[in-house]
Amino acid sequence: RWGRVDILVNNYVPPVTNKPFAQTTWEDCQEQIDGTIRAAFYTCQAVLDGMVQRQWGRIILVGSMVIHQPRVGTHAYAVAKSAQLAFVRNLAIEYGPHGITANLISPSLILTEEVEAMPQEVKDRFTQRTPLGRIALPEEVARVVLFLSSDWASYLTGVYLPVNGGNLMI
Secondary structure (H helix, E strand, O other), rough: OOOOEEEEOOOOOOOOOOHHHOOOOHHHHHHHHHHHHHHHHHHHHHHHHHHHHHHHEEEEEEEOHHHHOOOOOOOHHHHHHHHHHHHHHHHHHHHHOEEEEEEEEEEEOOOOHHHOOOOOHHHHHHHHOOOOOOOEOHHHHHHHHHHHHHHHHHOOOOOOEEEEOOOOHH
């Protein structure tokens, strides 16, 4: 209907509820996993045949820094986002021989309307833990996606790429 897809960027996030683990239900986890992985599963299945035929394609999933920097109250979300890494790496192994790369970027806070509405003290705590001392701009994350979509990244696959201003180092 829309023509061929050479580059797939999947950035689906189901609604996230922050709860301590003791209050998290299996249904909370299942909702996150079903939403996050199901979106990647079906969109990838929809485009991979064409990519294989053309022997070229890029799959980029948008994860979260909770994969390597978990926070209290994000158990269900972190489990689902962590599953994305295994998902991407399996795609990379299976479809690499067909000229298709699959990678996962994990941005930290991005200066969106939602983040702008956060209490200033939350934003300040984040920027104090970030060597670059600020929140990412949407276009900075988009440039990473653009790079991974290009032939410049033709030898990168199965990669987990934090886009966080160095936040994981502190």
